[in-house]
Amino acid sequence: MKKILSAGIILCGLTVFGQTKEDSVQFSKISTEILNKGKAYTDLRELTKNIGHRLSGSQAYEKSVQWAAKKLSEAGADKVWLQEVMIPVWERGKESLQIKTAAGKWKTLKMLSLGNSEGTGGKDLSGEIIMVRSFAEYDTLTPDQVKDKIVFFNYPFSQSYVQTFKAYGEASAYRSTAASLTAKKGGKFAIVRSLSSALDDTPHTGAMRYKDDAAKIPAVAIGNTTADELQNLLQSQKVTAKLNSHCGMKGEKLSHSVIGEITGKKDQSVIVVGGHLDSWDVGEGAHDDGTGIVQSIEVLRTFKNLGIQNNHTIRVVCFANEENGVKGGQQYGKTTKENGEKHLFALESDAGGFSPRGVALEMDKAKIAQIKTWAPLFLPYGAYDFEGRYSGTDVYPLRDMGVPAAELVPDSQRYFDIHHTEEDRFEKVNRRELLLGATVMTQMIYMVDKNW
Amino acid sequence: MKKILSAGIILCGLTVFGQTKEDSVQFSKISTEILNKGKAYTDLRELTKNIGHRLSGSQAYEKSVQWAAKKLSEAGADKVWLQEVMIPVWERGKESLQIKTAAGKWKTLKMLSLGNSEGTGGKDLSGEIIMVRSFAEYDTLTPDQVKDKIVFFNYPFSQSYVQTFKAYGEASAYRSTAASLTAKKGGKFAIVRSLSSALDDTPHTGAMRYKDDAAKIPAVAIGNTTADELQNLLQSQKVTAKLNSHCGMKGEKLSHSVIGEITGKKDQSVIVVGGHLDSWDVGEGAHDDGTGIVQSIEVLRTFKNLGIQNNHTIRVVCFANEENGVKGGQQYGKTTKENGEKHLFALESDAGGFSPRGVALEMDKAKIAQIKTWAPLFLPYGAYDFEGRYSGTDVYPLRDMGVPAAELVPDSQRYFDIHHTEEDRFEKVNRRELLLGATVMTQMIYMVDKNW
Incomplete structure (x- = not known):
């Protein structure tokens, strides 16, 4: 493209006072x-x-x-x-998340533990994944349904807002609270879909918080592509997840x-x-x-x-x-x-x-x-x-x-x-x-x- | 950063008519x-x-x-x-630009022939480089000073304008006219500093035009870093350039x-x-x-x-x-x-x-x-x-x-x-x-x- 601009832009009929x-x-x-x-x-x-x-x-x-x-x-x-x-001193250390279907082999997923999350202390923590799309859906689950499960909070980052901070604000509640919500109903750990506007597989970390009345169980994030794949898998079969991590607060x-x-x-x-x-x-x-x-x-x-x-x-x-x-x-x-x-x-x-x-x-x-x-x-x-x-x-x-x-x-x-x-x-x-x-x-x- | 936005933005006191x-x-x-x-x-x-x-x-x-x-x-x-x-059909083909100081060896520069430029027909075209910073400076040169020389138009893309198209418009006159200006005073070919806002060494091509009353000599662009280096060299010594290119209009x-x-x-x-x-x-x-x-x-x-x-x-x-x-x-x-x-x-x-x-x-x-x-x-x-x-x-x-x-x-x-x-x-x-x-x-x- 080739063109020459004329002078600067002047917006609408703004009253110009207070400037010299x-x-x-x-x-x-x-x-x-x-x-x-x-x-x-x-x-x-x-x-x-x-x-x-x-x-x-x-x-x-x-x-x-x-x-x-x-x-x-x-x-x-x-x-x-x-x-x-x-x-506060929080350290990540080594971490891995794997999934497996009944007929399949363990597959390693790209992931990041959420910041401030406790880990598994280097031991394997595993269980069946259940998926919810929203807090409202999670609220319908009884403790019996969640007990010993891994809860996948699959809330998507909205593409609809022009100002992406609005989508971030909306989705960040899932990152903050997934672990404590899961713990309160007896789940083992939480997985959240990353707060990401990109349609790629990059996991996004970020701060989570434990509620005082809930056990401090781990929470991890996965990228959009992995979240899509997991969502598809879960629509047709049972999926087991296994987390091994060393992260946690160190005073x-x-x-x-x-x-x-x-x-x-x-x-x-x-x-x-x-x-x-x-x-x-x-x-x-x-x-x-x-x-x-x-x-x-x-x-x-x-x-x-x-x-x-x-x-x-x-x-x-x-x-x-x-x-x-x-x-x-x-x-x-x-x-x-x-x-x-x-x-x-x-x-x-x-x-x-x-x-x-x-x-x-x-x-x-x-x-x-x-x-x-x-x-x-x-x-x-x-x-x-x-x-x-x-x-x-x-x-x-x-x-x-x-x-x-x-x-x-x-x-x-x-x-x-x-x-x-x-x-x-x-x-x-x-x-x-x-x-x-x-x-x-x-x-x-x-x-x-x-x-x- | 973490925060939640409130609703959308509304600018100044714009009169809202014509919209529903x-x-x-x-x-x-x-x-x-x-x-x-x-x-x-x-x-x-x-x-x-x-x-x-x-x-x-x-x-x-x-x-x-x-x-x-x-x-x-x-x-x-x-x-x-x-x-x-x-x-019009213009083709680039192979091209290379080298420079040499009196004591030095030939050094190959990153370059691109400008679009629509004729090349050297696959032969070496060489001569001493003279540098000008502006049209005004070029105008002070006599044909004797330019004859058989290579003219380096070293006009910088301005960083000052907020709207970069303004800087582009200003500098593009050099890309368009360098060859014909050089030809009219008997120069062999022209080198222009790229029309680039980046402080890197990427050469930028783009259209040049021949004036009807000037010989169709080659014009090439070099990136900002190479242009800076050439400028420094020319401040202390003579530099010879050698161009070999195959580009040209093919009907x-x-x-x-x-x-x-x-x-x-x-x-x-x-x-x-x-x-x-x-x-x-x-x-x-x-x-x-x-x-x-x-x-x-x-x-x-x-x-x-x-x-x-x-x-x-x-x-x-x-x-x-x-x-x-x-x-x-x-x-x-x-x-x-x-x-x-x-x-x-x-x-x-x-x-x-x-x-x-x-x-x-x-x-x-x-x-x-x-x-x-x-x-x-x-x-x-x-x-x-x-x-x-x-x-x-x-x-x-x-x-x-x-x-x-x-x-x-x-x-x-x-x-x-x-x-x-x-x-x-x-x-x-x-x-x-x-x-x-x-x-x-x-x-x-x-x-x-x-x-x-």
Whole structure:
């Protein structure tokens, strides 16, 4: 295809107040700086290729703490420190899942134990599989029907929603609760269909939780193709499954979130921008959430490199332990409260390093209305969505203390193809998409810093 | 990351007129149908993997003609036919480019001859390289300085623009004219830095044109990394280049565009939706423009599968020869004029199978204003950009006849990483992004069919 574009796009008849020519020029400077000189992409290559996946409690996570502290210093932070956080230690170890029909031989399935799940202690745990498609269907089963069985929760990730997070939210209840539901009716372990938008065989891990009144039995995920095959098998015959795994909680450990800031020139009230430094223990934690980390560091670097005089303190927080505990976010909230530190705004990036489409907001209506007046400034950068919806998992504790909170909204089509999998690697991140996300984050922090 | 979204997004205070509840329901049906049952992705796998790249005049292109005709029938077209088109035949053949410094040995560079370029006839063509950064710099050179030299047009693809098509438009003048400019001052051949947003070493081909008053000397493209290395070398020493290539124009040939339609229930005026079936002779022609072809077929299939009663004839046109001649588009325009066939609208998809952001419009202001009143219907599908800007290369002849013309606007960040390269393969296309593009196209055709 070949054509030449005319100038930028201007959306509908938006009322343009709250923006100035000066802001528009500053937005352009930020964009030009980041798209040409941004280091987020090369930083991400280092994080993913030199360190790789980095589950809380692992040696790799501790390496990433040192790496992030160094990067924040190099980016120009006035102060860099580590915030102590007690984190749960979960380890996977070896694991295998096999199935067999009456007439057949054992066949090994691709699988991943769910995060936080207990394993079989290295012993074989086997039984007949029963399949349900939904909680409603499971509710119809009596304990007699479930006792000593393996329950396969075969709830599909909906393809119908344009915003894939909606499908994820819907299906994630199965991942969270399958084990405890199965245990309560006497089942041996649970299998869940992965929370995956891709029609492939990649299993997706992710956090599960045990209910206090249920035995801690194992839960594992299988990919879509394997789930389809198992579903077909179960329609015509009995299938036995055998799980052998070593995963489980190994107590707690002292770890750290990493924090760096540039001090406010007018006052020391704080604007937080961050992501989570930990990842699951498969793949490279690229989109989840290496991209959020390197974008947040890019925000700080860009303020320094452009010499933008920040009124308030701009603080990058690389949160520990989002994936299986959110202890980093909770500790940050607690420390903030204890220190009585005033926070103006908290922006997280934890939905992938894809082209930005806006910033989701969780704050009072007046502030949302004010941010919407800035929308025309963002439109040339592809960001148009500034609705009151949600913010980031790690900044929920701040939100709960009344701090206006937000999260970058990237295009969501590709995220759940690779989320929490072996496939979440550096190669799946596009340089320009990543940098454009960092651009919109920097622009938003600039506007908040200037106007609040 | 883990969170649950609330309902869809609603943009600013858009006045909602021209849309009805019925349209909103139909939009949702179209989206649900395509995201769940769309065949565009599996169609694209067939086209790219079973046929592969398909330059006009090649046997592969002729295979793709048969394939597209079959697909249109299967999708439910009432009529399918081939439209005769005389197309230019350009062939690449073997090619190599080497460089050498005074003290060094010959080193082979990754390269691609530009499309439509003549080659060296299998003989070595060598000379000293001189580098210019821009047309302005080239203009300062005298014929004496250029005579017998190889001119390296080292104009960088700008990273600054958010819309990458703008950078492409700017840089493409170098690809088009480098050979003739070099020839006019007596140079032997031209090297251009690829029109590439990726910082890698992939060379990008694409059409060049000879000016009538200049000798037809060769032009080749090198990737960004090689261009950087060559630039560094040339800053300190003389470099000799040697080209050996067999490419060139091999006359004309009869070929075909492929057309399929569902007849209008109210009248036979025509709404065109299409892309181009040909591709360059490297990679698999996935994003350029396999995606446009399979999306256009998806539009027709969706009308049939949902039983939408189309008032007007909906016609899918798979244009021949966009890449190196646009003869398919020109012939379609000519035939339309000869037959006096009334055309209501022509929509092309030829900017990649990425997440849609809108539809670019080229038509009178009143029609643009009307389409903008439909914008709130499209917003839940991520499409918000409905400005008067341009339309598709293949529908320019229709536009020139006064037909309202348009082109799908996908996210542009990744397109010029792989455009016209070995890397433009099926694996670079995301299923949901592709299907969402087809969704917005179908929705637009539905609105035009209903309202015009």
